[in-house]
Amino acid sequence: MLSRTVKNTLFASALRIALFISLAILIFLIGAILLEGFKALSPSFIVSEARDFGAAGGIRYQLLGSLILIIVAAVLVVPFALGTALYRSEYVTSEKLGRCIDLTIFSLNGIPSITYGLFGLIVFVNILGMGVSWLIGSILLAIMILPTVTVSTHQAMRAIPNIYRESALALGLTRAEMVRKVILPQSLHGLVTGLLIGLARAIGETAPIMFVATAFSGVTWPQSIYEPVSTLPTHILALAQQATNPDALRNAWGASLSLIIIVMILSGLAFIARRKLEPQRSM
Amino acid sequence: MNQISLNPRLRTDITFPKWNGLKSYAVGSALFSSTIIMLILGTLLIQSHPALFANDLNLLSEVWDPAGGQYGIIPMIFGTLIIMSIAMIIALPLGVLSAIYIAETRSDRLKHILKSSLEVLAGIPSIVYGLIGVAYLSIWVAEGFELQTGRVILTAGLLLALMILPTIMTLSEDAISSVPRAYRENAASLGLYHYEIIKDIVLPAAKADIAGAALLALGRALGETMAVMLVIGSLDRLPSPLFNVLASSQTITSKLGREIAESAFGSTHFSVLVLMSLILVAFTLILTIAAQKLFTKDPHNA
Numbered sequence: 001m002l003s004r005t006v007k008n009t010l011f012a013s014a015l016r017i018a019l020f021i022s023l024a025i026l027i028f029l030i031g032a033i034l035l036e037g038f039k040a041l042s043p044s045f046i047v048s049e050a051r052d053f054g055a056a057g058g059i060r061y062q063l064l065g066s067l068i069l070i071i072v073a074a075v076l077v078v079p080f081a082l083g084t085a086l087y088r089s090e091y092v093t094s095e096k097l098g099r100c101i102d103l104t105i106f107s108l109n110g111i112p113s114i115t116y117g118l119f120g121l122i123v124f125v126n127i128l129g130m131g132v133s134w135l136i137g138s139i140l141l142a143i144m145i146l147p148t149v150t151v152s153t154h155q156a157m158r159a160i161p162n163i164y165r166e167s168a169l170a171l172g173l174t175r176a177e178m179v180r181k182v183i184l185p186q187s188l189h190g191l192v193t194g195l196l197i198g199l200a201r202a203i204g205e206t207a208p209i210m211f212v213a214t215a216f217s218g219v220t221w222p223q224s225i226y227e228p229v230s231t232l233p234t235h236i237l238a239l240a241q242q243a244t245n246p247d248a249l250r251n252a253w254g255a256s257l258s259l260i261i262i263v264m265i266l267s268g269l270a271f272i273a274r275r276k277l278e279p280q281r282s283m
Numbered sequence: 284m285n286q287i288s289l290n291p292r293l294r295t296d297i298t299f300p301k302w303n304g305l306k307s308y309a310v311g312s313a314l315f316s317s318t319i320i321m322l323i324l325g326t327l328l329i330q331s332h333p334a335l336f337a338n339d340l341n342l343l344s345e346v347w348d349p350a351g352g353q354y355g356i357i358p359m360i361f362g363t364l365i366i367m368s369i370a371m372i373i374a375l376p377l378g379v380l381s382a383i384y385i386a387e388t389r390s391d392r393l394k395h396i397l398k399s400s401l402e403v404l405a406g407i408p409s410i411v412y413g414l415i416g417v418a419y420l421s422i423w424v425a426e427g428f429e430l431q432t433g434r435v436i437l438t439a440g441l442l443l444a445l446m447i448l449p450t451i452m453t454l455s456e457d458a459i460s461s462v463p464r465a466y467r468e469n470a471a472s473l474g475l476y477h478y479e480i481i482k483d484i485v486l487p488a489a490k491a492d493i494a495g496a497a498l499l500a501l502g503r504a505l506g507e508t509m510a511v512m513l514v515i516g517s518l519d520r521l522p523s524p525l526f527n528v529l530a531s532s533q534t535i536t537s538k539l540g541r542e543i544a545e546s547a548f549g550s551t552h553f554s555v556l557v558l559m560s561l562i563l564v565a566f567t568l569i570l571t572i573a574a575q576k577l578f579t580k581d582p583h584n585a
Binding site for chain 2: 004005007008010011012014015016017018019021022023025026029030032033036079080081082083084086087088090091100101103104105106107108109110111112113114115116117118119121122123125126143146150174175176179180200201203204205206207210211233236237240241243249252253256259260263264267
């Protein structure tokens, strides 16, 4: 048997070693991404087109494609998330039904992203015959972030004190007016924050869109909804698969850092939105 | 809430409209959002039907050979399990021990730096981890073990460990920090050593939340596609010997990522792939729901 003091010392060193390894991993990951990324990143890298299957040139259309996908996904997800949160917070009377809705929406969060791609391929590409189209990608990303946006909006609505609702009704507002004038403005921060967090996740996703919405080379600005786009994550995938070519690898790091910078901007905006838009209540 | 009969403008209305446009919109959205999951599961079930009810596919064999009519999914399931195990064996102790250090440290600056860099890491897309796997890990593994290719089970397991480490660290740290101070102070005043306070007081109190964190991380590891697909080597065979972690392999997700686009819609091949996806969804849903249950059981959140 080891004495208590020895055990205590051993444990303390185990903690230090674990922290040291974890720190080394954190530094390695962040360091590799920054160092490799900045070797490729430049203003001309961002605005010029990809050439030689991505080994030369930049990421102009990949960047645009990624932005189209998430902007349209945002437009698609907002009405459903808002309506669902509204129903959950203002109209559900039975707690059981409420929990049932929570479960069905929460389960969407547990579905692996590749399954969304498979689902999109079966339903939109094959059964509905849309072919490979960027719109399918937006639809799938919208479904993927629906739980995040809904939950965030619902939480903000739930945080509104009941006295606000009662006062509004007592002043003679109808339920609909109360929702429009009180609930929506008071929960806007939840919607915006949830949406930005969701989009930060959506823009980095590869698996849901790689079969249904994207093409690797020769894609520019889509002329209709039935055309594929090229995106940053699928571009990185294609470049990572030709990793023996140092030029392709360099551009893959450049595209990765650009993608991460967009993710950081979206997360940062979410942080700011929460702070600036949240109503100050003195309750 | 009661009926809104106080509105003066509606006082003349004999039948107060229960269903206005806004309510219909809210109900409609909720109905739609709740049905999506059924729609996804239903689609997968229908499409995997041919594979489930065909007799001669040998689904539970070890041979995957679509040209010869052999659709054994055991290698993929084995690959998934062994990679998850490697990732958990590395990331769980490392993550929990580091989390204890962070939670117990008195340096607010260290805490702040660590927590914000963990948040940054959590936002890194999985394809970027895949790139790190291709550019560094697989090369290190190949050189370290003198292999022809570094795209093997060990590399995929290590990469997954890197990916789930931030999740485990962040959530375990929250769990450990939320154990009331009084517990520690009482234990210390009884003369317990730091090690004993952690082992006998803090960890038992935070157990449910740490288990929840582990399950969530496991769920993420299970569904991870892009990073694994790039470093697994995509070989549809059981490694020989069975626990040779330096052999190439295949997981359910990497199989789906590689072959969905190649197999013809409606073919047996496609149907077997959908079936694999259904198995994957079943596992991840169970893990996610179990994790959720563990988190809500925690007395400190109630």
